[in-house]
Amino acid sequence: MSTYFAGNYDVAVIGAGHAGIEAALASARLGCKTAIFTINMDAVGNCPCNPSIGGTAKGHLVREIDALGGEMGKTADECFLQMRMLNLGKGPAVHSLRAQIDRRKYQDVMKHKLELCDNLDLRQAEITDIEKNDDGTWTITTRMLAQFIAKTVIIATGTYLGGKIFIGEVSYESGPDGVFPATFLGESLRKLGISTRRFKTGTPARVKRSTIDLDRLEVQQGDNPPVPFSFDTESLGENKVVCHVSYTNEDTKKIILDNIHRSPLYGGKIEGVGPRYCPSLEDKIVRFEHKERHQLFIEPCGLDTEEMYLQGMSSSLPEEVQLQFYHTIPGLENALIMRPAYAIEYDCIDPTTMNATLEFRDFEGLYGAGQFNGSSGYEEAAAQGLVAGINAAHKVLGKEPFILDRASSYIGTLIDDLVTKGANEPYRMMTSRSEYRLILRQDNADERLTKIGYELGLISQERYERFNKKQELIKQELNRAKNTVIPYSDELNDILVSRETSKVSNSIRLIELLKRPQLNYEVLKSVDVTRPDLPMSVFEQVEIAIKYDGYIKKQLAQVEQMRKLEVKKLPDDVDYKTLTGLRLEAQEKLSKIRPANIGQASRISGVSPADISVLLIWLAKRSQDTHSSEVKNDV
């Protein structure tokens, strides 16, 4: 058997899941000749776990991807079944949009977008080998022995790389949903010198709709009207499905505890590290034994399927035990399992070996994204895919690296966390992870990132102009709120009393009223007679800007402080072990993480403020040295 040469690409993307898709689309749209390889053409854009996109913090990521010209939000809008804005009433920082989606339709739409995209070839192939060539390009080989040469390669293998499924005592090598795994690539990477480790995740069973007694269960409706993810989607139409809620009970708990020894996790068969936030039901029951019941959501997988997803009920117990414990749950007494729950273990890498561009520090032109990098979740994957795709393209095009910092976005926070702190378990985005969450809201993702997307070349002129127009309207309305005086009236005071806020004895500016937490545009409508007819999204921005002004200013000041350190770049070739004055622990940590700048260095645990002082002085000396040697060279 011998290999054959099959073609040249600027960018080759291995894997066509959520990370690979955004990476390939971005790179192709930036003008790079791009190939995206999928192990199975029917597995493109698969959602092997929950049939939903978004959720807390993940909804932020989707909107940010959209504002930068990515595809996830638009496709979720096209395939949505139900939309819910979570956390209404808890404050704008934590509002998060989530869509139940038609899982198969999502795949079809995404696959078709890949097929229609210029500069992009979607190909079915298992990549078995990757090698660096002397000229800096990469050769990748398929199972069919085709060889491609690519200037840059993005690895987005998800749970396929060395994938192994566990269901009780049964285990076998497999990717998700019974698709075969990537068996050879892991070894090829280890041969290159990239060390891999095992992570684990899991998914619940799918059960047949007609065997669930839905009438007895609590119904969860979508929002009315549903709000889209994409700033480009005009409107969505109506929600198409409802979800249902049920709970486990003492019987469920007993069955699980009686059979816990049959769990591969507790039996010691799984070596991979699972995420704390995505525990199997047996995990939850063992770790929180006092908890009487656990909630589950029953979600439809699509409009033309009877498969129902049991959110919260992931398990790796044997199929017969799964059947027993699912049957203890109200409404599921007669449920037919169409697909059993399973745990899956896979190879991933240590993300601290990467730069914030998601390029391996020691392998120029090689990038990684998604679960391969130690994260978890479709949205986290897509966000990294977008950034890796842009950077791979920029490398090919000779453009500047594209890096989003923590203060710009959840995407930046996610990547900074990964490359600075690493991941000891699959990393999930949470609003709690962002220290700047009052300014990084899902409602202003467009304001934060559209201009960047436009400058990258991923946002169209037309969309950019529409965005600018919206910003102009926000500015005008903010000015109007500052200058508009609401005259004293009984009607006004009636409103104030009904909202349980203090009455006024004189006329008052609109902005002063909007500052009060108890009031909003809606309730002031009748007394605000000069109000122009503007989109809700404009009023929303103005209201938040006014109400949270003090907090926003405080966070902006913190951002300014952070960015002062972020611009102080640390060169790649620093030998930290020779820097006198650094403590040993700092020397070791800095040598391992190799931060790009002082800001990143200061976020490494074990690097103290004194170590940062030492680095600042070393930098100052170095820049003076460089400067004086340049002067000498001029002479």
Next chain:
Amino acid sequence: MLNSTIAAISTAQGLGGIGVIRISGDDAFTIADKVFVAVSNNKLGDVKGYTAHFGAVYYNNEKIDECVATVFRAPHSYTGENVVEFSVHGGTYVTKTVLRAVLDNGAVPALAGEFTKRAFLNGKLDLTEAEAVMDIIGAKSHAAAKSALTVHEGALSKSINEVKEDLVLRAAHLCAWADYPEEDIPEIEFNALKDALDIAYNKLSFLLSNYDKGKAIRDGIDTVIVGRPNVGKSTLMNLITGYDKSIVTDIAGTTRDVVEETAVVKDITLHLSDTAGIRDADNAIEKIGVDKAKKRLSTAELIIAVFDASAELSHDDISILNDIKGSICIAVINKEDLDIKLDIEKIKEVTENIVFMSAKAKTGVKEFEDILEKVAGTADFDASNAVLSNERQRSLAKASFDALSDAINALDMGMTYDAVTVSLEDAIAFLCELTGERVTETVVDNVFHQFCVGK
């Protein structure tokens, strides 16, 4: 971090006749004018550089001391920034109170070597000095870390930690509640949250107002007495402190823990630790004592090493000499009333401060005091480190207190909980700074610890 105005006591503590508090940064004059009133009534912000002004410093409207304020205008100062130096009458209480006044009015405690660092970054030091500066910062931060270690073991630190843990529990609940809206996380009860924040607020407020009481701030020289078993360490300790504190017997290895006491010798305050005799211990309990003694050795500012005049230098003695090499130390050759068999040549190689005495017969006491005075007066103890770690702790507790007030205000005003949470996390962040933790991770870890969340 880079542009804050910093302050510290820049003279050794409790030793000189004059104490100097240095303020450096953009706001040096504004801050100085809040605590200093010149006899001439001139504002320091209006006067020329390189001028000195007589007046008084105030803290909370109470006069602390008379004072000479020296003004340096950027870039003509040591750091290249605006600098004010307050010279007050020496003495720990006065210098510390002035520093406190300055910190409460907007300065932050200088980090180890920070004046030097700024001087360098502002081009006031020669390029060739960079490595020396890096070394100084390394060494100073090591010294500061030593003091911080002492501070962290204190009761005060424990109280601060308690407050932090209470707040982290609340923040984690708020975060779990926001990040897992569908995971039956208990609702946030307004009154319960308010009560918890009020309790933490009151605790911090109590801590801050009682900060200096008791032994919160330790002045003086952190001193440790070492020696192999039964050379008379405890007898010497008792002699210095004036009463029986250590258990004194002639069975080697009686002092199995570290005994601490404060004593004043010739106006020099010593924080004395008597330690277990250092030797290759075969008994497990004694070994713990020996390990503790060795740990104390590495954090002490002054070491008093005791040797037995009536015996030859032993293996254990030599090991002690190796441990104390390079430290500031006094060698006491005890039991001079007995036959002298000790050859002091090896000791001379380590220190020139050698005194012969008998702690038991109380001979050589005056010589000991003289040599102590000489060492204390000439050695650079940089005792301001301990004060500064304390002041840093206090100023972070104060900042945390202010952020907590913001959180409580947000709650009272009826702001949404996201605004309450960010202020609460700011409050935790300041307390986390003391231990080098990061607030987001601490809170996220606690979410998973406390709540059963996940799909």
